[in-house]
Amino acid sequence: MLNFLPHALRGSLAGLLLVISTLCWCLPLLSMSLLKLVLPFSAAQSALSKLMSLIAEGWIACNKGWMNLVQRTGWQVQGLEGLHYDHSYLVTSNHQSWVDILVLQYQLNRRIPLLRFFLKQELIWVPVIGLCWWALDFPFMKRYSKAYLAKHPEKKGQDLATTRKACAKFKRIPVSVFNFLEGTRFTRAKHDEQQSPFPHLLKPKAGGIAFVLDAMGEQLRTLVNVTIHYPDGSPTFWCLLSGRLKRVVVRFEELEIPRQFIGKSYDQDEGYRAEFQQWVNQLWERKEQLLAQLHREYPASA
Helix, strand or coil, X not given: CCCCCCHHHHHHHHHHHHHHHHHHHHHHHHHHHHHHHHCCCHHHHHHHXXXXXXXXXXXXXXXXXXXXHHCCCEEEEEXXXXXXXXXXXXXXXXXXXXXXXXXXXXXXXXXXXXXXXXXXXXXHHCCCHXXXXXXXXXXXXXXXXHHHHHHCHHHCCHHHHHHHHHHHHHHHCCCEEEEECCCCCCXXXXXXXXXXXXXXXXXXXXXXXXXXHHHHCCCCCEEEEEEEECCCCCCCHHHHHCCCCCEEEEEEEEEXXXXXXCCCCCCCCHHHHHHHHHHHHHHHHHHHHHHHHHHHHCCCCC
């Protein structure tokens, strides 16, 4: 534990450890990705995908190490029982901070398959990490606005085609496909702009996970619905690095995905779209109730 050090020094050391760890783990990862390119055989692809997931899990374990080193965070966690490493899951969570991703990885690493996020296409250019995401088959998406599709109708349906192509790679191995239903981090300004009916949440966007279910619903039987609460306010990444993340409350809930949502077309079946949106809104109503309860049970420090 480095509690005796000033926060600025702890943050600098943690940042250095993160950079060194990332560079060390990305070298074997990228080497494996080159082998995948030159060995396009099913058995080789499966074995290499497994090895690459193990490498990524090793990197996440190192991140857990420096997180424990700079601060003994108080974790209040429930609901991890029953999750299995060899099952496939659809995973979602509320979104308040970039720290959310490390919180999820901290708790879920090696409990369920490696979390794979749907990423904006532009993020492939993030130095080092962008290449690692590409090597691990993270899906890169180019989303089109309604206004753009109105002018370019030939692009309609490409989101789903891209999703299907990305998810096809996951059929070889157990996978956890992750999606932030809110689509962006919660801020009071965004909340007010949306006029969200949920005091602690932005409006959920159902299309992302609907496309995933369309592409690989037979493989995904359950949803892991995660609720994260920071009693002392939404932390910045620097708060995490410098040891200021004192308390985190996380609740995991495993839910059966209704079978009537499998094999349907979200963008073409209006009745299904309305039913699916209703289901997602019900999930968000329950999450809002849970967050209100957690705010009462774990108030901010005096």
